[in-house]
Amino acid sequence: MIIRAIVIIFLTAVLGCANFSPKPIEEVPFKSRAQTQSRDGMTVSASVLSDDESEELFGVNLAGKDIQPVWLSIKNDNEIPCLFLPITLDPHYFSPNEAAFMNHYTLTLGGSANKEMDKHFNEVGMHVEYVSAGEEESGFVFSNMDPGIKYVEVTLYCFTTIEKFVFYFEVPGFQGDYDIVDWQELYSENKFIDYDNEEKFRKALENLPCCTTDEEGEGKGYPINLVFIGDTDDIASAFIRRGWDVSEPISDDWEKKIDLSKIFSTARYRTTPMSREYFFGRSQDYSLQKTRQKEKGKIRQRIELRVWLTPIKYKGEYVWFGSTTRDIGSDFTRRTEWYVAKSIDPEVDEARSYLTEDIGLSNNLSKFGYVGGSVASSRSNPVRNFKNQSWWSDGMRAVLLIESEPTSLSEIEILKWDLPGDIDENMEF
């Protein structure tokens, strides 16, 4: 604290009085990326600012405080006024004065720069907005930083109806591991095998190899314990809505690997690159993760999911293979440069059932079932993978059919295939 205070005093003395000079809104071209949706007389446009854009527009480094402004414009062509409720966009949104206060200059002469900042944030900030009939309201909501893909939900309460507009934004400047995959090159269109018959499809899934491998295609890594059927966007949106994050590509560049900003920012940590696992002779096509970190600098546990596109289609829909594991901490080994590797929950089925429940609650799961094909093993006789970690599993793969149409939890259809563990096969589910 004292050192910080001295540094600040010193800097202020050297640099003189702080100057608040945001750029006018017209000069920052973020609106060109805006997405617009119209329904029942309501039109909503939204855009998520990049870190640089928010620094230009607000004159201070908002990203450094994990604030991510979302620009909204709401037009009401109905005869009934509507209330915009920012709480659904982010239950812990920052008020304009709060976002400004967090970025106040510590020592300024006369404090006029801070006053200007407050004024600016209040002018462009959005609260619970009252959008009268025929009017248009626009401004920024100061939300918590989401790295990678940001899910924006705009709820308008029009007293007799509730209108919900849902947007997904790739945060500008972010590069995901899926961006460096050449999707056209993976399989040529006529290489896909399309199954229409449920029994044949099930056989095909059972016959695929059990596990991921090392780079040469040797050994056992983690089990392939998930099969997704569905459109890329539907799968991604179901995961994002349940709080999963996309991942950055792993880089061989030493410096990039330990980016200091990732160590100190809670939000950035969420898209940390994931190690490569191999299947179909290639590393995963994309990786998703759900980090569990309640406080800055506390427990860094996560659930990892690696996904590969398969050359299989089921009734015209793409089929994906996934391998999910739960990281429960770090383990001392000498495998990596850092002498620290993730330790996985050896009971890998836990991660599979977590994911199944989580996606079930996203309301996008329409069917699910289980199919064999992975290795059955037990605590007393575990699989030891080539990284010398042991795990055990009932050898089942969960098959999830994901659709864009919402399905409530009680309406999910269960495929009458295999059932895991001690569930009686004759049970009428």
Added chain:
Amino acid sequence: MLNSENLFRLLGGIFLILTIGVGSIFWSGCASYCSPTGQSESVFSVETTNGCKFYSPSPNPTRDVPFLLRAETQSREGITVRAVVLSDHESEEIFGVNLARGGVQPVWLRIENRTDTPFALLFVAMDSDYFTSNEAAYMNHLPFAFSVNELIDQYFQEQAIDGYIPPGGVSEGFVYTNIDPGIKFVNVTLYGPKRIESFPLLFEVPGITTDYQRVDFHRLYSDKGIVNIEDEEELHRALENLPCCTQKRDGSGRNDPLNFTLIGDPDDIFPALIYRGWDVTEPISFRSGLRAFKSFFSGARYRTSPMSSLFFYKRSQDMGLQKARSTIHERNHLRLWLSPIKYRGKDIWIGAISRDIGSYFTWRTWWGTAHAIDPDIDEAREYLMQDLIFSQAVRKVGYLDGVGIATQDNPHRNFMNQPYWTDGRRVVFLFGSEPTSLSDLEFFSWEWIDDEEAVNLREEMRKIRNKYKE
């Protein structure tokens, strides 16, 4: 040269040396792992050469530790759910390690299925970040003590609940959830064939004292002192005529505004607030003060940190609730006073809500800092409005005057000399015992947020309502 690459290597080296150093200290200090209960009959205890017992958890938790006394039970359509949330002390006694330090709070469940279909417990619906048994065990592993760690894993596994409940079967055990201080909301959701059964339960977790425990609510007012109002207009007048703001202890002065009112039975109001993530508050004491002091400087999150006293009805708040964001400096907090007025037999609570946006230096407190509030004080009130209408517990909302308008150019000042401005409105929530969806929410026909809109809106609403009636 100290370029960035070398710097990283250097940091890595320091990190390694530190880890090895700290690790060996832990290793030599084995005594610190001795179990607090020290039950010698435990099958899990390991005798080492120096007689230090490494790990001895409770062999039969439900018998050894009397937590079942607090169990809550709910039954519906052939399913019976019994649950208890363990206190930090109890979980240490049972598991033989300090689970609370890692943020784990075990919840004991017993689910009895008397139907003829199987059910599965949805862990994610109970806590979307729950810990698996291996994970909870891993956090409490001892460095380099492999055989003991295996025993810890095994014990945690055995105590975990099996999420699959066969027809006619019973499942019993612990779910490792994230810690919630004070009051915990536990939602037991069971998934069966084409059927979802939900059992919401609320627990007061022992271990911390809360501010409302000091208040004897039955003694606050005598029966004669309570006024019951039946008429809506009369209620409007009564609430509008209340003082604008909290006061000094003697009832003079104007501090933070009293900007909201909750009407309803305690059983309808407080579960809704807990469900929306509000935490209870500890009274100012030496222990809570020390913790608040520490987190003030470290910026850590302290979800039940004490609040300063504001005065109304010549007493400090009966209850404080708060919703913390990432640090102790940023939170929404509200204070509540039970009033001597009732509306159709239901309690009326008068409240003041504001948003802490950070801290600053001041001469007004002896410790030299204070929390800055958002001067746009209505912002916090509107947050509460959104939060409560999404809880589905509120049946009717209304706005009325009573606080007095203060503009940005001519703000009011509270006792800390912090300015605030407001449109002068007080928001009123009437809670119901049945869930109310947003589209069924009703409004008191009093004022509206925006004056110009008020008349128009009321006209529109009347038209719409008539349309629906036709």
